[in-house]
Amino acid sequence: MNDMESALAERYGAWNWHDQRPDLASVFLESSKTHDALAWLRDSEGYRHLSFATAIDNIERNVFTLTYTLRNHEKRHSLIVHCDIDRGKPLMDSIHLLWGQAWTYQREMKEWFGIDFPGSPRVDEEFVLEGWAGPPMMRRDFDSLAYSDATYAERPGRVTHDPAAHMKAELYPEVAE
């Protein structure tokens, strides 16, 4: 166990440290301790750069796994911090006071996954999906085809072919007949 791993485990109860590469590791935290752990990593451990934040819909476990990727430029090391939140009640502490661009990632996660970050600036404003009325589109159970069929009208005059039958007829007409 390295110093960082043991410090995170001791201070914030972190688990499942994994060294993916010499310059990249990942770790899991409780969601309630993630904000403070990120602040500690930034202020005390030199992980001052937030590369990005995103979410993974682990629908099988009924959780969203939030992912914060930080970089310590002096040590040339990146750390991926994960935490799970309940998929049925997706709420997470905002980190917009830790990094100036974090509110944009949180606004995106609100729009794409339906995860709320109370207090995050403009979190309820549309980001890329202007006028979107459907469920959050990055959720695994979002059926894009069903949504498209229900929302958009088919343009008249279009013909749909079965790809296999059509190509067979185009390329090998003698066999197709």
Place this chain on the structure above:
Amino acid sequence: MKREKAHIIPPAERAHPDLSTGKYLVMWQGPQHPGITGNMSLRLIADGDTVVDCETHVGYLHRGFEKLMERRLWMQNFPLVCRIAVPEPDFNEYCYATALEELAGIRIPEKAVWLRTFSLELMRLASFLMWIGGQAGAFGHGTIAQWSVTMRDYVLDLFEELTGGRIYHMYIIPGGVRGDIPQGFFQHVLDVLKTVEKNLDDIELVMFHNAIFKLRAEGLGYIPPEWIDQYGITGPNARAAGVQRDLRKDLGYLAYPRLDFKMITGTKSDAYERAKLRLLEMYQSISLLRQIIDMMPKDGIFRGKLPNPLYWKIPAGETYVAAECTRGEYGFYVVSDGSDKPRRVAVRGPSYTHAVSVMERLARGTNIADIAGLMVSLHTYPPEIER
């Protein structure tokens, strides 16, 4: 849980002007506007000719790449990833291919290492040539845009010769690259580099010694060094503030550790400094390309053996692969659940912070005529924000 005391960054104060007074003018710059970078728009509120509030609006180019990638086989995503940053597709291919190789435990041949480095540096040069035309055009130097776009076309000719494609190459694939070096190709490259270098000398003379450009760009869009970490600023925007960060040096990927180059930094951190720094990085790319041609093994295989792409399952795991593109840190976060499709792919483009948080803050207090110049000086591409 009781919060520990952390150093907080107060959100940038917004003006919230009372529009009913009739004192302010609301206007949209973009999505179709010569002073905007790609398909995005800025909602500006001006008091006289001074911008008091700015909001970045994106989404005009959203095609749901990250969602689409979850439903396609690993290899089927290559025609998608290159479209995430249109003028600079190769970095997407590199990051995605390298992430797959890392998760699948695939090593690439030595020649592919060099060909990938070559492809990325040539792409850097092409992208900067496009950018400098936009930067000059935003300040009224349309002639320079015509020169640089012509030079970029010569570079695109080289890509066509190497890969078959001018804009989207799909050249970097898992296991190596898609094709070998065509006969006589490197001589064509050296000829083009000579022409571009000569043209850059002209651009340097005409643009960077021009009184109007200096007057308007100096002091415009000053980024304080303390913002670099606060806002996740990377690339030339960070280096112009004196911050020594370049992933080609920091991560030492591909053949970069074997190439002779120094990190270029500035001090003044304004639009002029950023432009000057990018010009120097264009000369540096030319130097790197010449070194690569000298040092690259001319024989050997360019691609290793891959599993059948139709049945390729990648072991469960996650990784984040980043590279230094023209705008800064470009990265792909890839998660596999052990199946034949990605569980999650998230793209980290530098424009995400530069065009939204940083632009919105820098625009306030700027003269409305300089907004286009400021926007281009941050060098942003909207598709990598929207994915």
